[in-house]
Amino acid sequence: MFIKDGIAYAGEPVSGVKVIDAKVVNDLSMLVTFSTGETRLFDAAYLTKLPAFESLANRSVFDAFKIDRGVVTWNDGDIDVAPQEMYVKSFKYETVA
Numbered sequence: 001m002f003i004k005d006g007i008a009y010a011g012e013p014v015s016g017v018k019v020i021d022a023k024v025v026n027d028l029s030m031l032v033t034f035s036t037g038e039t040r041l042f043d044a045a046y047l048t049k050l051p052a053f054e055s056l057a058n059r060s061v062f063d064a065f066k067i068d069r070g071v072v073t074w075n076d077g078d079i080d081v082a083p084q085e086m087y088v089k090s091f092k093y094e095t096v097a
Helices: 045-049 051-057 059-063 083-088
Strands: 002-004 007-009 019-026 029-034 039-043 066-068 071-074 079-081
Touching: 019 066, 019 071, 029 083, 039 083, 045 051, 051 059, 051 079, 071 083, 079 083
Parallel strands: none
Antiparallel strands: 002 007, 019 029, 029 039, 066 071, 071 079
């Protein structure tokens, strides 16, 4: 838990986290590896409801992401999602050996 501006948040702050690698796994979902060493499952479906991210609903646009200085971007950098947002909105992902 941490407190910022008088508000208590569950978990720990994730400032400084960067995206190291990412892979699309299905429609609007990707496995994202962060600078923390964790790989997490990020579902971007909620973003497509926002006007700035509507084009991500097009699979060819979503699949054509790039990582630029630790940030996932689309459309030559016109669309991006902060790595902290991706981390907070993603879920732990563990492979079964």
